Amino acid sequence: MRQAKRSLTSTANPMHCENLVMVIIRIKNLCHRFENGHWGLKNINLDVAVGEFVVLAGANGSGKTTLLRHLNGLLLPTDGSVTVDGKEVQNNILQVRQMVGMVFQNADSQIVGETVYDDVAFGPENLGWPREEIVKKVTTSLQQVDLAHLQHQRPHLLSGGEKRRLAIAGILVMNPKIIALDEPFSNLDYNGVKQVLQSIIGLHEMGHTIILATHDLEKVVAHADRLIFIDKGQIARDGAPEMIIKESEAYGVREPCASRLGERLSSWLN
Numbered sequence: 001m002r003q004a005k006r007s008l009t010s011t012a013n014p015m016h017c018e019n020l021v022m023v024i025i026r027i028k029n030l031c032h033r034f035e036n037g038h039w040g041l042k043n044i045n046l047d048v049a050v051g052e053f054v055v056l057a058g059a060n061g062s063g064k065t066t067l068l069r070h071l072n073g074l075l076l077p078t079d080g081s082v083t084v085d086g087k088e089v090q091n092n093i094l095q096v097r098q099m100v101g102m103v104f105q106n107a108d109s110q111i112v113g114e115t116v117y118d119d120v121a122f123g124p125e126n127l128g129w130p131r132e133e134i135v136k137k138v139t140t141s142l143q144q145v146d147l148a149h150l151q152h153q154r155p156h157l158l159s160g161g162e163k164r165r166l167a168i169a170g171i172l173v174m175n176p177k178i179i180a181l182d183e184p185f186s187n188l189d190y191n192g193v194k195q196v197l198q199s200i201i202g203l204h205e206m207g208h209t210i211i212l213a214t215h216d217l218e219k220v221v222a223h224a225d226r227l228i229f230i231d232k233g234q235i236a237r238d239g240a241p242e243m244i245i246k247e248s249e250a251y252g253v254r255e256p257c258a259s260r261l262g263e264r265l266s267s268w269l270n
Contacts, residue, residue: 022050024177024209025071029080032066032233040066041233044080048211050177053204055221055241056213058230059252064213065105067230068180071211072100085177101171105183107163110170116142116158117151120169141173144206145199161192165199178209185219193219197268217248218256222265229253241265 025048032041041063048054056064069075070082073093082089089096104110113119120141124134142148145165150158155166164184171179184200185193201223204210212220221227227241229251236251237244242265248255258265 023047024050024085025211026083027070027080028083030067030070030077030082031079032070032075033078039233041070044233044235046228046235046238048209051204051207051209053210053223053225054212054228055217055224055226056211056228056230057215057217057221057248057251057253058213058236059215062230062252063233064215064230065182066233068102068182068211068213071178071180072097072102074102098174099176100178100180101174101176103164103167103171103179103181103184105186107160107167110167111155111163113155115151116147116153116155116166119155119166120173123170123174137173137175141169144172144202145169146195159192160188161195164188164192164196168196168199168203172203176208178211179203180211180213182213183215184212185214185216194268197223201269215253217245217253219268221245221256222267 025046027044027046030041030044031039033039044067056067058064066075070077070089071084073089073096076090084096084099087095111119112122117138120138121134124137129137139148142151145168147162147165147169150162155163158166168179181200184196188196197219200210200212200220204223214220217227221241224241227239227244228235229237229244229247231251237247245259245265246255256265
């Protein structure tokens with residue numbers, strides 16, 4: 001089960017706050033306007049601490065994915081700023097993308113290798129890493145998501161859960177400090193959800209900062225340090241999951257069954 005951490009606000013010192021919690025993501029007055037004139041984000045202010053597990057929840061179209069894509073420069077602000085580990089994203093895109101690994105909702109869009117091993121090795125090979133280092137890092141990454149036994153398998157033969165874990169391995173090999181996941185349980189069966197959830201929990205226990213966007217709290221909220229509801233491109237609520245979970249349906253998100261019954265939030269892995 002999760003260990004509670006102190007949540008941060010945008011008023012915290014960028015390097016430390018109470019209990020010397022380090023801030024790794026700082027978002028200030030972030031706004032994003034799409035080419036069609038629609039405002040996807042409006043005045044987002046958010047600090048995330050090193051090692052936090054943050055769940056962004058909201059209905060489809062609420063702005064969750066738009067916010068995630070600003071963390072590594074896939075989208076750039078119309079106004080405001082996003083800083084990762086002291087570096088403003090729009091001025092340091094290549095460096096930031098090595099610090100922030102993004103797992104998209106459609107895992108197939110991230111799979112490029114002929115085999116599972118080749119897919120994970122793709123990034124390091126393109127960066128010209130030494131062969132011995134690539135072998136070591138790829139092997140370790142596959143072990144961490146329990147895919148080492150499938151390293152010679154063709155990716156299109158994998159199950160949905162295995163493809164999602166392969167996508168995670170493909171960013172894990174680059175040793176990012178932050179892992180952002182967009183609807184990681186989408187279209188997975190029960191076993192696939194458990195496999196992916198176990199991998200995400202393992203990454204958090206290793207010290208990675210996790211930012212996970214979902215409209216389905218049931219599967220993951222018991223492991224989160226912090227829950228943020230996004231509504232119409234704005235942060236509507238931000239706090240400890242057990243404190244604000246009952247407000248879920250006001251923001252188009254189904255309240256977990258345990259919460260509905262007045263019980264403690266519990267893991268799907270129990």
